[in-house]
Amino acid sequence: MTKPPVAGTTVVSTTVTGAAMTRPDLEVIVRPDIEVVIRPDLEVIVEQENVVRQGSAMSTQVRVAVDDAQRRFAAAGVPSARHDAEELAAFVLGCPRGRVLAAGSFSSGQCVVFSQLVARREARVPLQHLTGSVGFRYLELAVGPGVFVPRPETEVMAGWCVEALLSGMADATKATKAAALAPAPLVIDLCTGSGAIALSIAHEVKNAVVHGVEREPDAFAWARRNTIGSRVTIHQADAAGALADLDGTADLVVSNPPYLPDADRDLVQPEVALHDPAAALWGGHDGLDGPRLVERSARRLLRTGGLLAIEHADQHGPAMTALLAESGAWSDVVVHADLNGRDRFVTARRTAVLADASAPDRAYEAYGVA
Ligand SMILES: C[S@@+](CC[C@H](N)C(=O)[O-])C[C@H]1O[C@@H](n2cnc3c(N)ncnc32)[C@H](O)[C@@H]1O
Numbered sequence: 001m002t003k004p005p006v007a008g009t010t011v012v013s014t015t016v017t018g019a020a021m022t023r024p025d026l027e028v029i030v031r032p033d034i035e036v037v038i039r040p041d042l043e044v045i046v047e048q049e050n051v052v053r054q055g056s057a058m059s060t061q062v063r064v065a066v067d068d069a070q071r072r073f074a075a076a077g078v079p080s081a082r083h084d085a086e087e088l089a090a091f092v093l094g095c096p097r098g099r100v101l102a103a104g105s106f107s108s109g110q111c112v113v114f115s116q117l118v119a120r121r122e123a124r125v126p127l128q129h130l131t132g133s134v135g136f137r138y139l140e141l142a143v144g145p146g147v148f149v150p151r152p153e154t155e156v157m158a159g160w161c162v163e164a165l166l167s168g169m170a171d172a173t174k175a176t177k178a179a180a181l182a183p184a185p186l187v188i189d190l191c192t193g194s195g196a197i198a199l200s201i202a203h204e205v206k207n208a209v210v211h212g213v214e215r216e217p218d219a220f221a222w223a224r225r226n227t228i229g230s231r232v233t234i235h236q237a238d239a240a241g242a243l244a245d246l247d248g249t250a251d252l253v254v255s256n257p258p259y260l261p262d263a264d265r266d267l268v269q270p271e272v273a274l275h276d277p278a279a280a281l282w283g284g285h286d287g288l289d290g291p292r293l294v295e296r297s298a299r300r301l302l303r304t305g306g307l308l309a310i311e312h313a314d315q316h317g318p319a320m321t322a323l324l325a326e327s328g329a330w331s332d333v334v335v336h337a338d339l340n341g342r343d344r345f346v347t348a349r350r351t352a353v354l355a356d357a358s359a360p361d362r363a364y365e366a367y368g369v370a
Pocket residue numbers: 147148149150151154190191192193194195196197213214215216219237238239240255256257258259277279280281293
């Protein structure tokens with residue numbers, strides 16, 4: 001019998017033609033036309049998909065495969081190596097992440113799929129592009145190339161919106177607060193991307209009327225897919241002029257616009273630089289082009305007393321406060337922290353909308369917007 005290859009070596013196919021390698025938990029016949037790498041930490045890494053397995057003996061232990069994936073991810077600089085290795089295993093097994101290590105072994109097909117996914121994650125393809133979905137608050141959203149992957153920090157802002165709408169409705173029933181929100185609030189999510197914020201608000205505030213606005217065709221296609229069957233109406237438009245027919249009527253405008261300074265292009269992780277759409281990221285030289293645009297649109301869309309929430313870069317808390325103060329259109333300006341304690345989003349309330357359209361707010365004058 002041909003001597004089995006030594007762990008840790010690359011075996012050229014001709015040397016193992018027809019060889020049967022027998023291990024306590026491994027039996028494999030290697031086809032003559034392929035190359036197989038035997039690794040000490042993982043019984044077999046299938047370099048090509050044409051390893052022929054015999055019976056059920058050729059199955060990689062999930063725990064071993066996950067440990068190996070974690071090591072490879074860490075070496076490749078993946079920030080959450082263990083988490084991602086377990087998530088991919090859970091995806092392949094079709095079970096919750098918490099049950100991965102109790103799963104025993106991958107089947108031969110699962111082993112091949114897991115190997116391919118690990119290689120792609122090692123190349124810094126986002127985890128969510130590999131699994132095709134991301135959890136956002138109580139929802140699971142479809143994501144992939146062409147759309148920004150929603151982030152946990154945005155969940156906090158969406159939560160603030162939900163709380164504001166629910167408490168606003170409670171106040172409105174007392175009919176005592178002029179600034180209280182209407183019983184069926186009108187909500188507009190500018191720069192909606194996958195629709196994450198809009199969908200969460202519609203899901204958690206049952207009578208809200210929710211619109212999402214997205215300019216980019218690829219992202220809009222994902223928003224359309226995610227909003228099918230929901231109460232969110234999506235519009236493919238530039239946030240700058242979108243939904244003019246709703247001017248002065250919205251109860252809440254929320255947005256996570258592109259807000260990274262252009263100078264940060266070399267600083268972001270490969271998952272962001274190579275896989276999030278550029279239109280979702282870059283906000284001009286100071287990163288504030290997106291927030292400025294949203295503030296202007298929110299100013300025309302909101303009714304007196306309506307609420308604004310804009311996500312921004314962590315260094316932009318003071319700049320956002322100044323931006324809102326400059327327009328003279330806002331009260332109750334508050335900068336909120338994300339889960340890491342960093343400034344992440346600003347909220348404000350629309351002050352009285354001027355009845356005289358010929359007397360625009362200061363920022364309208366400043367930006368030359370009529
Ligand atoms: C950071 S992503 C946020 C997506 C989503 N709201 C979220 O939080 O996951 C910004 C989104 O704004 C879109 N966008 C950028 N400029 C826009 C504009 N002027 N009008 C409408 N959408 C815009 C981008 O295509 C991208 O989908």
